[in-house]
Amino acid sequence: MIELATQAATPMQRAIMQACPLVCVPPGESMTPLTVPGRRWVVAGNGTYLEHRSLALHVCFRVSRLETTFGTASQFVTAINGPVPRELLQQCVDLALTARDKETAALIHWNPEEGVYELTQPVIESAGEAHVTYRDESQDDLLVYDFHSHGHHPAFFSKTDDASDNSRMGPYIAIVAGECGKPETVKTCARMCLSPYLLEWGTYFKGQELP
Template sequence: MEKLLAEFQDATKAGLQVIAGALERFSAGVAEEIRNARPRSIAADPDDENLSLDVALFDSAPIVAVPKHAKFAPLDDIGHRFLATAEGIFVEVRRPWLHVIQLLTKLPENAPRPPYGYIMPKIELAFGRLGVAIPFVQGFAEEARSALPNEHAAWIVWDADTRSLEYVPLRISNATPGAIAFERPALAPHQSLAIDLHSHGHGDAFFSSTDDADDAGEVKIAGVLGGLGDGNKPSVVFRLCVLGMTIPLKVPVQAIFKPAELA
């Protein structure tokens, strides 16, 4: 009898575990259906045959209201969204190495104010500060000198597994004193481009119209080194590229080149 009772209890326990698992999967499925059915704030006729296209666009880059009373919850997933605030519209971007919130457009002083909260702009790097990458940039400067009179290029990527920056040489397909072309390397899933470097050889460092076109739509730090030849005055420029918006970054030329070379 005791053996039969034990077998019954084991069978009952196993059955309950199966039922619990099924209920858990059912609950998750219901929650997912509710999330998918949640209406988007799109000013369109719900019966319009093209609405699904707008829904897809909205989901790829949604706009959300910043709470006035509750605590703001930052974007967790890789991607971007727009933030509606009492001050104006901000963009929030998340990459494995970056979290940035920046004002896109400010409401006129006497404009109607949405009943939303305020948000502070921020630029947060997973590696702490740009100075961490200076040794890599110094090494790149030496490579760029060796490539004179032609331009040179390299990447610095963020490794999410090791949580560190890594220098990635590029395969240059064509280089001249005024232009450079290279093959974009295939990065592993745990790697992402953080800093895109190129040089201007003997010329000054600046962002050209070609650079502007290349950087449009990307999220990265771009850096240019110039004045690399003997007797030239070295120069550097850096900026954060955020989906077409650029934010200048201050990097002292003395941090990359020895002071004696500036004389």
């Protein structure tokens, strides 16, 4: 049971806490991961974690290094339905190469009815050398990868990308491809989107392969 450090909580405050509750790992024990979709804060001996499980991804990320006397937890990223076929990621790159100097987009999500991962292209409303806008009709809790290209520009996450990625709760992985003139020059960068955190893959998940 969590005791609030105030005399009372407003209905809105309680609703926020219920949407993303806080739990503590018992001293001397290890964290028991979520087994159903949900989102929560986890206080462990080596910090505070944000854990989020969708129908496609299960992520636990340490957001602070506060030392406590609670039990242990660790970071992880797991594709619940198994690894995503690398051919689908290559198809994303192929789409970027085909679009060349124009931006394009694609989504990789889990199809529970067919039991497979699928790549779909959203309805692109506008695309140019420095922008792409599309109608996002995907089911967020089935999304694994959100991909778009930057044409001949470098691979990086712009402020527009930040706003777009923070508009979803996540978790999902965003990938940007840049310098898409030819196969030997194309470069990519990736990050985990776990709103409000946008986590550069190479910085926060060193040594862990993409799902």
